[in-house]
Amino acid sequence: MNKTLTILTLTLAAAAGNISAAQLDIEITNLTRGSFFTPLLVTAHPASASLFSAGNIASANLQQMAEGGDLTGLVADLTAVSATSIENPASGLLAPGASTTTSLDTDSAPDNTQLSIVGMILPSNDGFMGLNAIALPTQDGTYIYTINAYDAGTEANDEIVGGGAPGTAGFPAPGPVAATLGSGGTGVIATSEGFVHIHRNVLGDDNDSGGVSDMSNTVHRWLNPVARVVVTVAN
Amino acid sequence: MKHLILLASLLALVACDNSSSSRGPVTPPSPVPPPNASFDISAVNLTTAQPLSPLAVLIHDDSMQAFIIGQPASAGLEQLAESGNNSDLLAELDSSAEASGSAVLSPGTGETITLELPSDSTSGLQLTIVAMLVNTNDAITAVNGLNIASIGVGESMVIYGASYDSGTEANTETAATIPGPAGGGEGFNASRDDVSDQVTGHGGVVTSDDGLSTSVLSHQHRWDNPVARFIVTRTQ
Numbered sequence: 001m002n003k004t005l006t007i008l009t010l011t012l013a014a015a016a017g018n019i020s021a022a023q024l025d026i027e028i029t030n031l032t033r034g035s036f037f038t039p040l041l042v043t044a045h046p047a048s049a050s051l052f053s054a055g056n057i058a059s060a061n062l063q064q065m066a067e068g069g070d071l072t073g074l075v076a077d078l079t080a081v082s083a084t085s086i087e088n089p090a091s092g093l094l095a096p097g098a099s100t101t102t103s104l105d106t107d108s109a110p111d112n113t114q115l116s117i118v119g120m121i122l123p124s125n126d127g128f129m130g131l132n133a134i135a136l137p138t139q140d141g142t143y144i145y146t147i148n149a150y151d152a153g154t155e156a157n158d159e160i161v162g163g164g165a166p167g168t169a170g171f172p173a174p175g176p177v178a179a180t181l182g183s184g185g186t187g188v189i190a191t192s193e194g195f196v197h198i199h200r201n202v203l204g205d206d207n208d209s210g211g212v213s214d215m216s217n218t219v220h221r222w223l224n225p226v227a228r229v230v231v232t233v234a235n
Numbered sequence: 236m237k238h239l240i241l242l243a244s245l246l247a248l249v250a251c252d253n254s255s256s257s258r259g260p261v262t263p264p265s266p267v268p269p270p271n272a273s274f275d276i277s278a279v280n281l282t283t284a285q286p287l288s289p290l291a292v293l294i295h296d297d298s299m300q301a302f303i304i305g306q307p308a309s310a311g312l313e314q315l316a317e318s319g320n321n322s323d324l325l326a327e328l329d330s331s332a333e334a335s336g337s338a339v340l341s342p343g344t345g346e347t348i349t350l351e352l353p354s355d356s357t358s359g360l361q362l363t364i365v366a367m368l369v370n371t372n373d374a375i376t377a378v379n380g381l382n383i384a385s386i387g388v389g390e391s392m393v394i395y396g397a398s399y400d401s402g403t404e405a406n407t408e409t410a411a412t413i414p415g416p417a418g419g420g421e422g423f424n425a426s427r428d429d430v431s432d433q434v435t436g437h438g439g440v441v442t443s444d445d446g447l448s449t450s451v452l453s454h455q456h457r458w459d460n461p462v463a464r465f466i467v468t469r470t471q
Contacts, residue, residue: 029304029305031304031435031436032435032436032438033400033402033430033431033435033436033437033438034430034431034438096431096433096435097304097305097402097431097433097434097435098305099304099305180430203446204441204446205446206441206446206447206448206449217441217445217446217447218405218406218407218408218438218441218447219430219438220438221438221439221441222436222438222439223397223398223436223437223438223439223459223460224460225397225436225460226436228304
Protein backbone atom coordinates (compact mmCIF):
# COMPACT_ATOMS: atom_id res chain seq x y z
CA MET A 1 0.00 0.00 0.00
CA ASN A 2 2.72 2.42 0.95
CA LYS A 3 4.65 1.59 -2.15
CA THR A 4 1.65 2.28 -4.38
CA LEU A 5 1.11 5.66 -2.78
CA THR A 6 4.74 6.59 -3.27
CA ILE A 7 4.66 5.73 -6.94
CA LEU A 8 1.50 7.76 -7.40
CA THR A 9 3.09 10.76 -5.72
CA LEU A 10 6.12 10.57 -7.96
CA THR A 11 3.90 10.43 -11.03
CA LEU A 12 2.01 13.54 -9.94
CA ALA A 13 5.24 15.37 -9.25
CA ALA A 14 6.55 14.59 -12.70
CA ALA A 15 3.33 15.87 -14.28
CA ALA A 16 3.43 19.03 -12.16
CA GLY A 17 6.92 19.87 -13.38
CA ASN A 18 5.58 20.16 -16.92
CA ILE A 19 2.16 21.52 -16.14
CA SER A 20 2.50 25.02 -17.56
CA ALA A 21 4.07 24.09 -20.88
CA ALA A 22 1.79 23.82 -23.85
CA GLN A 23 1.47 23.98 -27.59
CA LEU A 24 -1.42 26.20 -28.59
CA ASP A 25 -3.14 26.98 -31.85
CA ILE A 26 -4.89 30.33 -31.55
CA GLU A 27 -7.64 31.68 -33.83
CA ILE A 28 -8.64 35.32 -33.43
CA THR A 29 -11.83 36.63 -35.05
CA ASN A 30 -12.76 40.30 -35.36
CA LEU A 31 -16.48 40.28 -34.49
CA THR A 32 -17.12 43.95 -35.18
CA ARG A 33 -19.19 45.37 -37.98
CA GLY A 34 -16.84 48.13 -39.08
CA SER A 35 -13.71 48.32 -36.90
CA PHE A 36 -10.24 47.11 -37.90
CA PHE A 37 -7.56 45.75 -35.57
CA THR A 38 -3.97 46.94 -36.06
CA PRO A 39 -1.23 44.24 -35.98
CA LEU A 40 -1.98 41.98 -33.03
CA LEU A 41 0.40 41.01 -30.25
CA VAL A 42 -0.13 37.47 -28.97
CA THR A 43 2.01 36.53 -26.00
CA ALA A 44 2.55 33.96 -23.27
CA HIS A 45 4.35 35.65 -20.40
CA PRO A 46 5.24 35.15 -16.73
CA ALA A 47 2.66 35.91 -14.06
CA SER A 48 4.93 38.72 -12.84
CA ALA A 49 4.23 40.75 -16.00
CA SER A 50 1.12 42.26 -17.59
CA LEU A 51 0.52 44.60 -20.52
CA PHE A 52 -2.00 46.76 -18.68
CA SER A 53 -4.11 46.96 -15.56
CA ALA A 54 -7.67 48.29 -15.70
CA GLY A 55 -8.14 51.29 -13.46
CA ASN A 56 -4.47 52.25 -13.64
CA ILE A 57 -2.51 54.61 -15.88
CA ALA A 58 -1.42 53.04 -19.17
CA SER A 59 2.31 52.52 -19.66
CA ALA A 60 3.97 54.62 -22.35
CA ASN A 61 4.36 51.45 -24.39
CA LEU A 62 0.67 50.54 -24.11
CA GLN A 63 -0.14 54.12 -25.16
CA GLN A 64 2.08 53.68 -28.23
CA MET A 65 0.06 50.60 -29.19
CA ALA A 66 -3.37 52.02 -28.35
CA GLU A 67 -2.93 55.36 -30.16
CA GLY A 68 -1.01 54.22 -33.20
CA GLY A 69 -0.82 50.43 -33.33
CA ASP A 70 2.95 50.47 -32.72
CA LEU A 71 4.03 47.27 -30.90
CA THR A 72 7.73 48.13 -30.53
CA GLY A 73 7.62 49.17 -26.89
CA LEU A 74 5.40 46.33 -25.66
CA VAL A 75 7.54 43.78 -27.51
CA ALA A 76 10.65 45.15 -25.80
CA ASP A 77 8.89 44.84 -22.42
CA LEU A 78 8.00 41.23 -23.19
CA THR A 79 11.46 40.33 -24.46
CA ALA A 80 12.87 41.61 -21.17
CA VAL A 81 10.83 38.99 -19.27
CA SER A 82 11.56 36.18 -21.77
CA ALA A 83 7.96 35.97 -22.96
CA THR A 84 6.94 33.76 -25.89
CA SER A 85 5.39 36.20 -28.37
CA ILE A 86 3.96 36.39 -31.86
CA GLU A 87 3.69 39.77 -33.57
CA ASN A 88 1.33 40.61 -36.37
CA PRO A 89 -0.12 37.15 -37.22
CA ALA A 90 -2.57 38.70 -39.71
CA SER A 91 0.24 40.47 -41.61
CA GLY A 92 -1.41 43.85 -41.24
CA LEU A 93 -4.92 45.00 -40.41
CA LEU A 94 -7.48 42.41 -39.31
CA ALA A 95 -10.66 43.53 -41.07
CA PRO A 96 -14.18 43.38 -39.60
CA GLY A 97 -15.41 39.78 -39.71
CA ALA A 98 -11.95 38.42 -40.56
CA SER A 99 -9.98 35.76 -38.70
CA THR A 100 -6.31 34.96 -38.30
CA THR A 101 -4.54 31.97 -36.79
CA THR A 102 -1.19 31.57 -35.09
CA SER A 103 0.62 29.20 -32.72
CA LEU A 104 2.46 29.49 -29.42
CA ASP A 105 4.78 26.82 -28.04
CA THR A 106 5.78 27.24 -24.39
CA ASP A 107 7.33 23.79 -23.97
CA SER A 108 10.75 25.38 -23.48
CA ALA A 109 9.39 28.28 -21.40
CA PRO A 110 7.25 26.78 -18.61
CA ASP A 111 7.24 30.05 -16.66
CA ASN A 112 5.16 31.73 -19.38
CA THR A 113 1.83 30.79 -17.83
CA GLN A 114 -0.27 33.81 -18.83
CA LEU A 115 -1.87 34.56 -22.19
CA SER A 116 -2.41 38.14 -23.40
CA ILE A 117 -3.56 39.52 -26.75
CA VAL A 118 -3.84 43.21 -27.68
CA GLY A 119 -4.40 45.29 -30.81
CA MET A 120 -5.61 48.83 -31.48
CA ILE A 121 -9.15 49.36 -32.74
CA LEU A 122 -9.35 51.57 -35.85
CA PRO A 123 -11.09 53.91 -36.09
CA SER A 124 -10.70 54.98 -32.47
CA ASN A 125 -8.43 57.43 -30.68
CA ASP A 126 -6.96 55.02 -28.14
CA GLY A 127 -9.25 52.01 -28.10
CA PHE A 128 -7.86 48.49 -28.12
CA MET A 129 -9.05 44.91 -27.88
CA GLY A 130 -7.48 43.21 -24.90
CA LEU A 131 -7.21 39.76 -23.41
CA ASN A 132 -5.28 40.42 -20.22
CA ALA A 133 -3.15 37.75 -18.57
CA ILE A 134 -5.51 34.80 -18.41
CA ALA A 135 -4.21 31.43 -17.23
CA LEU A 136 -2.78 29.73 -20.29
CA PRO A 137 -4.72 26.51 -20.84
CA THR A 138 -2.42 23.47 -20.79
CA GLN A 139 -4.80 20.50 -20.91
CA ASP A 140 -5.74 19.16 -24.34
CA GLY A 141 -8.97 20.70 -25.55
CA THR A 142 -10.61 23.71 -27.15
CA TYR A 143 -11.08 26.91 -25.17
CA ILE A 144 -13.17 29.89 -26.26
CA TYR A 145 -12.61 33.41 -24.93
CA THR A 146 -14.48 36.61 -25.74
CA ILE A 147 -12.55 39.88 -25.77
CA ASN A 148 -13.77 43.31 -24.77
CA ALA A 149 -12.77 46.77 -25.97
CA TYR A 150 -10.72 48.97 -23.64
CA ASP A 151 -9.88 52.66 -23.72
CA ALA A 152 -6.24 53.35 -22.81
CA GLY A 153 -7.26 56.66 -21.27
CA THR A 154 -4.31 58.46 -22.84
CA GLU A 155 -5.99 60.52 -25.57
CA ALA A 156 -9.16 62.58 -25.92
CA ASN A 157 -11.76 60.71 -27.98
CA ASP A 158 -12.26 63.53 -30.49
CA GLU A 159 -12.99 61.02 -33.30
CA ILE A 160 -11.15 63.05 -35.91
CA VAL A 161 -8.59 61.74 -38.39
CA GLY A 162 -5.15 62.77 -37.18
CA GLY A 163 -1.97 60.99 -36.17
CA GLY A 164 -0.92 57.83 -34.41
CA ALA A 165 2.13 59.02 -32.49
CA PRO A 166 1.63 59.31 -28.73
CA GLY A 167 0.46 62.79 -27.91
CA THR A 168 -0.73 63.54 -31.43
CA ALA A 169 -4.46 64.24 -31.55
CA GLY A 170 -6.82 62.17 -33.68
CA PHE A 171 -6.33 58.69 -35.05
CA PRO A 172 -4.37 57.36 -38.05
CA ALA A 173 -6.40 56.29 -41.07
CA PRO A 174 -4.65 53.77 -43.32
CA GLY A 175 -6.36 53.12 -46.66
CA PRO A 176 -8.89 50.41 -45.78
CA VAL A 177 -9.97 52.36 -42.69
CA ALA A 178 -10.06 55.71 -44.48
CA ALA A 179 -12.43 54.21 -47.05
CA THR A 180 -15.08 53.80 -44.33
CA LEU A 181 -14.74 57.29 -42.84
CA GLY A 182 -16.32 60.67 -43.38
CA SER A 183 -14.46 63.95 -43.12
CA GLY A 184 -14.88 67.50 -41.89
CA GLY A 185 -15.98 66.59 -38.39
CA THR A 186 -15.61 69.40 -35.87
CA GLY A 187 -14.43 67.01 -33.17
CA VAL A 188 -16.19 65.48 -30.19
CA ILE A 189 -15.45 67.55 -27.09
CA ALA A 190 -13.55 65.18 -24.83
CA THR A 191 -10.49 64.89 -22.61
CA SER A 192 -8.18 61.96 -21.94
CA GLU A 193 -9.49 59.93 -19.02
CA GLY A 194 -6.19 59.06 -17.36
CA PHE A 195 -6.72 55.35 -16.70
CA VAL A 196 -7.37 52.15 -18.63
CA HIS A 197 -11.07 51.21 -18.65
CA ILE A 198 -13.75 49.46 -20.66
CA HIS A 199 -14.35 51.61 -23.73
CA ARG A 200 -17.64 53.52 -23.75
CA ASN A 201 -17.86 52.97 -27.53
CA VAL A 202 -17.48 55.53 -30.26
CA LEU A 203 -20.17 58.10 -30.97
CA GLY A 204 -19.96 58.72 -34.74
CA ASP A 205 -22.56 60.73 -36.61
CA ASP A 206 -24.78 60.52 -39.68
CA ASN A 207 -22.97 63.25 -41.63
CA ASP A 208 -20.21 62.12 -44.03
CA SER A 209 -18.91 65.62 -44.69
CA GLY A 210 -19.37 67.35 -41.35
CA GLY A 211 -20.91 66.79 -37.97
CA VAL A 212 -18.82 66.22 -34.88
CA SER A 213 -17.13 62.93 -35.82
CA ASP A 214 -15.36 61.48 -38.84
CA MET A 215 -16.89 58.12 -37.94
CA SER A 216 -20.29 56.77 -38.98
CA ASN A 217 -22.70 55.99 -36.18
CA THR A 218 -24.27 53.11 -38.11
CA VAL A 219 -20.94 51.50 -39.07
CA HIS A 220 -18.27 52.10 -36.45
CA ARG A 221 -20.10 51.46 -33.18
CA TRP A 222 -19.66 48.10 -31.54
CA LEU A 223 -21.00 46.06 -28.65
CA ASN A 224 -18.77 43.83 -26.59
CA PRO A 225 -17.39 41.34 -27.21
CA VAL A 226 -15.37 42.74 -30.13
CA ALA A 227 -13.32 39.59 -30.72
CA ARG A 228 -13.45 35.85 -30.19
CA VAL A 229 -10.37 33.78 -29.46
CA VAL A 230 -10.39 30.00 -29.87
CA VAL A 231 -7.39 28.27 -28.31
CA THR A 232 -6.74 24.62 -29.14
CA VAL A 233 -4.26 22.78 -26.96
CA ALA A 234 -2.74 19.62 -28.39
CA ASN A 235 0.31 18.39 -26.49
CA MET B 236 -26.83 -4.57 -22.08
CA LYS B 237 -23.89 -6.95 -22.35
CA HIS B 238 -25.40 -9.07 -19.61
CA LEU B 239 -28.70 -9.23 -21.42
CA ILE B 240 -27.06 -10.48 -24.61
CA LEU B 241 -25.16 -13.14 -22.69
CA LEU B 242 -28.36 -14.26 -21.02
CA ALA B 243 -30.11 -14.53 -24.37
CA SER B 244 -27.30 -16.79 -25.72
CA LEU B 245 -27.52 -19.14 -22.75
CA LEU B 246 -31.25 -19.42 -23.16
CA ALA B 247 -30.77 -20.28 -26.82
CA LEU B 248 -28.40 -23.10 -25.89
CA VAL B 249 -30.87 -24.43 -23.38
CA ALA B 250 -33.51 -24.37 -26.07
CA CYS B 251 -31.24 -26.44 -28.37
CA ASP B 252 -30.57 -29.03 -25.71
CA ASN B 253 -34.25 -29.51 -25.25
CA SER B 254 -35.08 -29.62 -28.94
CA SER B 255 -35.89 -33.30 -28.89
CA SER B 256 -38.38 -32.89 -26.09
CA SER B 257 -41.97 -31.83 -26.47
CA ARG B 258 -41.37 -28.40 -25.02
CA GLY B 259 -41.27 -25.52 -27.48
CA PRO B 260 -38.41 -23.04 -27.82
CA VAL B 261 -37.96 -20.60 -24.96
CA THR B 262 -38.38 -16.96 -25.99
CA PRO B 263 -35.99 -14.59 -24.20
CA PRO B 264 -37.52 -11.43 -22.74
CA SER B 265 -36.84 -8.54 -25.10
CA PRO B 266 -34.81 -5.73 -23.49
CA VAL B 267 -36.62 -2.45 -22.87
CA PRO B 268 -35.21 0.11 -25.34
CA PRO B 269 -33.82 3.27 -23.72
CA PRO B 270 -36.02 6.34 -24.19
CA ASN B 271 -35.16 8.78 -26.95
CA ALA B 272 -33.07 11.74 -25.85
CA SER B 273 -35.19 14.81 -25.26
CA PHE B 274 -34.30 18.41 -24.50
CA ASP B 275 -36.29 21.30 -23.07
CA ILE B 276 -35.01 24.65 -24.34
CA SER B 277 -36.32 27.60 -22.36
CA ALA B 278 -35.74 31.10 -23.71
CA VAL B 279 -36.10 34.55 -22.14
CA ASN B 280 -36.00 37.84 -24.06
CA LEU B 281 -33.69 40.11 -22.05
CA THR B 282 -34.23 43.33 -24.04
CA THR B 283 -36.38 46.37 -23.21
CA ALA B 284 -38.21 46.84 -26.49
CA GLN B 285 -36.99 44.32 -29.05
CA PRO B 286 -39.56 41.55 -29.56
CA LEU B 287 -37.90 38.38 -30.86
CA SER B 288 -39.39 36.63 -33.88
CA PRO B 289 -40.54 33.02 -33.34
CA LEU B 290 -37.42 31.06 -32.46
CA ALA B 291 -35.89 28.64 -34.94
CA VAL B 292 -34.57 25.78 -32.78
CA LEU B 293 -32.61 22.87 -34.25
CA ILE B 294 -30.48 19.95 -33.11
CA HIS B 295 -28.07 18.88 -35.83
CA ASP B 296 -24.67 17.28 -36.38
CA ASP B 297 -21.42 19.21 -36.70
CA SER B 298 -21.43 19.21 -40.51
CA MET B 299 -23.33 22.50 -40.72
CA GLN B 300 -23.78 25.90 -39.12
CA ALA B 301 -26.57 28.46 -39.41
CA PHE B 302 -23.91 31.08 -40.15
CA ILE B 303 -20.18 31.78 -39.98
CA ILE B 304 -18.74 35.12 -38.83
CA GLY B 305 -17.19 36.87 -41.84
CA GLN B 306 -19.18 34.84 -44.40
CA PRO B 307 -22.33 35.97 -46.28
CA ALA B 308 -25.64 34.98 -44.71
CA SER B 309 -27.56 32.15 -46.38
CA ALA B 310 -30.83 33.04 -48.11
CA GLY B 311 -32.74 31.46 -45.23
CA LEU B 312 -30.85 33.46 -42.63
CA GLU B 313 -31.39 36.66 -44.64
CA GLN B 314 -35.13 35.93 -44.72
CA LEU B 315 -35.22 35.37 -40.96
CA ALA B 316 -33.00 38.35 -40.12
CA GLU B 317 -34.96 40.83 -42.25
CA SER B 318 -38.54 39.61 -41.80
CA GLY B 319 -38.57 37.25 -38.81
CA ASN B 320 -39.83 34.34 -40.97
CA ASN B 321 -37.87 31.26 -39.88
CA SER B 322 -39.30 28.70 -42.33
CA ASP B 323 -36.57 28.97 -44.98
CA LEU B 324 -33.76 28.65 -42.44
CA LEU B 325 -35.40 25.61 -40.85
CA ALA B 326 -35.76 24.08 -44.32
CA GLU B 327 -32.12 24.80 -45.24
CA LEU B 328 -30.57 22.93 -42.34
CA ASP B 329 -30.67 19.14 -42.00
CA SER B 330 -31.63 18.48 -38.41
CA SER B 331 -32.23 15.53 -36.12
CA ALA B 332 -35.05 17.50 -34.52
CA GLU B 333 -36.36 21.03 -35.01
CA ALA B 334 -39.19 23.33 -34.01
CA SER B 335 -40.41 26.88 -34.33
CA GLY B 336 -41.37 29.00 -31.38
CA SER B 337 -45.14 29.39 -31.12
CA ALA B 338 -45.20 33.18 -31.40
CA VAL B 339 -43.24 36.40 -31.13
CA LEU B 340 -41.36 36.52 -27.83
CA SER B 341 -42.08 39.89 -26.23
CA PRO B 342 -39.44 41.64 -24.12
CA GLY B 343 -39.23 40.06 -20.70
CA THR B 344 -41.20 36.97 -21.65
CA GLY B 345 -40.15 33.39 -22.14
CA GLU B 346 -41.09 30.14 -23.82
CA THR B 347 -40.04 26.52 -23.47
CA ILE B 348 -39.63 24.35 -26.54
CA THR B 349 -39.17 20.57 -26.39
CA LEU B 350 -37.15 18.67 -28.97
CA GLU B 351 -37.13 14.85 -28.95
CA LEU B 352 -34.40 13.10 -30.89
CA PRO B 353 -34.96 9.89 -32.91
CA SER B 354 -32.73 7.84 -30.56
CA ASP B 355 -31.04 7.97 -27.17
CA SER B 356 -27.72 9.06 -28.72
CA THR B 357 -26.55 12.68 -28.59
CA SER B 358 -23.04 11.98 -29.84
CA GLY B 359 -21.71 14.82 -32.00
CA LEU B 360 -24.94 16.80 -31.81
CA GLN B 361 -25.23 20.58 -31.57
CA LEU B 362 -28.00 23.02 -30.73
CA THR B 363 -28.74 26.09 -32.84
CA ILE B 364 -31.25 28.82 -32.00
CA VAL B 365 -31.90 31.90 -34.16
CA ALA B 366 -34.41 34.76 -33.84
CA MET B 367 -34.72 38.29 -35.23
CA LEU B 368 -34.76 41.44 -33.12
CA VAL B 369 -37.77 42.73 -35.00
CA ASN B 370 -37.30 46.47 -34.40
CA THR B 371 -34.11 46.44 -36.46
CA ASN B 372 -33.07 46.14 -40.09
CA ASP B 373 -31.39 42.73 -39.86
CA ALA B 374 -30.29 41.94 -36.32
CA ILE B 375 -30.52 38.45 -34.87
CA THR B 376 -29.70 36.72 -31.64
CA ALA B 377 -28.32 33.22 -31.88
CA VAL B 378 -26.78 30.19 -30.31
CA ASN B 379 -24.66 28.94 -33.19
CA GLY B 380 -23.87 25.25 -32.76
CA LEU B 381 -23.66 24.59 -29.01
CA ASN B 382 -22.20 21.15 -28.25
CA ILE B 383 -24.91 19.30 -26.30
CA ALA B 384 -23.39 15.82 -26.32
CA SER B 385 -21.99 16.24 -22.82
CA ILE B 386 -25.31 17.18 -21.20
CA GLY B 387 -26.50 14.20 -19.15
CA VAL B 388 -30.11 13.32 -18.37
CA GLY B 389 -31.35 15.75 -15.72
CA GLU B 390 -28.53 18.20 -16.38
CA SER B 391 -28.85 21.77 -17.68
CA MET B 392 -26.63 24.24 -19.45
CA VAL B 393 -27.18 28.01 -19.46
CA ILE B 394 -26.09 29.97 -22.50
CA TYR B 395 -26.58 33.63 -23.35
CA GLY B 396 -27.33 34.87 -26.87
CA ALA B 397 -25.40 37.85 -28.21
CA SER B 398 -26.66 40.01 -31.08
CA TYR B 399 -25.39 39.61 -34.62
CA ASP B 400 -25.82 41.63 -37.81
CA SER B 401 -26.69 39.43 -40.79
CA GLY B 402 -24.99 41.94 -43.10
CA THR B 403 -27.78 41.79 -45.68
CA GLU B 404 -29.52 45.16 -45.18
CA ALA B 405 -28.16 48.63 -44.47
CA ASN B 406 -28.91 49.77 -40.94
CA THR B 407 -30.92 52.82 -41.92
CA GLU B 408 -33.41 52.34 -39.07
CA THR B 409 -36.10 54.02 -41.19
CA ALA B 410 -39.76 53.13 -40.62
CA ALA B 411 -40.02 51.77 -44.14
CA THR B 412 -37.31 49.16 -43.51
CA ILE B 413 -38.14 47.94 -40.02
CA PRO B 414 -40.88 45.26 -39.90
CA GLY B 415 -41.42 45.31 -36.12
CA PRO B 416 -44.07 47.41 -34.37
CA ALA B 417 -41.71 50.39 -34.11
CA GLY B 418 -41.56 50.66 -37.90
CA GLY B 419 -44.30 48.65 -39.55
CA GLY B 420 -42.27 48.64 -42.74
CA GLU B 421 -40.89 46.13 -45.20
CA GLY B 422 -39.50 42.80 -44.09
CA PHE B 423 -37.54 40.75 -46.59
CA ASN B 424 -35.90 42.38 -49.57
CA ALA B 425 -33.57 40.30 -51.72
CA SER B 426 -31.12 43.13 -52.40
CA ARG B 427 -28.06 43.14 -50.16
CA ASP B 428 -27.01 46.71 -49.44
CA ASP B 429 -25.19 46.56 -46.09
CA VAL B 430 -21.64 47.93 -45.75
CA SER B 431 -20.29 44.41 -46.14
CA ASP B 432 -22.13 41.21 -47.14
CA GLN B 433 -21.06 39.18 -44.12
CA VAL B 434 -22.38 38.17 -40.71
CA THR B 435 -20.67 40.01 -37.81
CA GLY B 436 -21.39 40.99 -34.26
CA HIS B 437 -23.99 43.78 -34.07
CA GLY B 438 -23.03 47.31 -33.10
CA GLY B 439 -26.46 48.08 -31.63
CA VAL B 440 -29.03 50.52 -32.96
CA VAL B 441 -28.23 54.25 -32.97
CA THR B 442 -31.82 55.65 -32.74
CA SER B 443 -33.07 59.18 -33.31
CA ASP B 444 -32.32 59.99 -29.68
CA ASP B 445 -28.63 59.34 -30.22
CA GLY B 446 -27.80 60.95 -33.52
CA LEU B 447 -29.41 59.11 -36.45
CA SER B 448 -31.87 61.64 -37.79
CA THR B 449 -33.66 59.22 -40.14
CA SER B 450 -34.21 56.58 -37.43
CA VAL B 451 -37.75 55.69 -36.38
CA LEU B 452 -36.32 54.10 -33.25
CA SER B 453 -35.93 55.73 -29.86
CA HIS B 454 -33.63 55.17 -26.90
CA GLN B 455 -35.75 52.30 -25.59
CA HIS B 456 -34.97 50.19 -28.65
CA ARG B 457 -31.27 50.04 -27.79
CA TRP B 458 -29.84 46.95 -26.13
CA ASP B 459 -26.60 45.55 -24.84
CA ASN B 460 -25.29 42.01 -25.03
CA PRO B 461 -26.59 39.53 -24.09
CA VAL B 462 -30.11 39.86 -25.50
CA ALA B 463 -31.48 36.42 -24.61
CA ARG B 464 -30.91 33.66 -22.09
CA PHE B 465 -31.39 30.01 -22.90
CA ILE B 466 -31.48 27.09 -20.49
CA VAL B 467 -30.97 23.73 -22.17
CA THR B 468 -32.10 20.75 -20.10
CA ARG B 469 -31.86 17.13 -21.13
CA THR B 470 -35.00 15.52 -19.74
CA GLN B 471 -34.51 11.94 -20.95
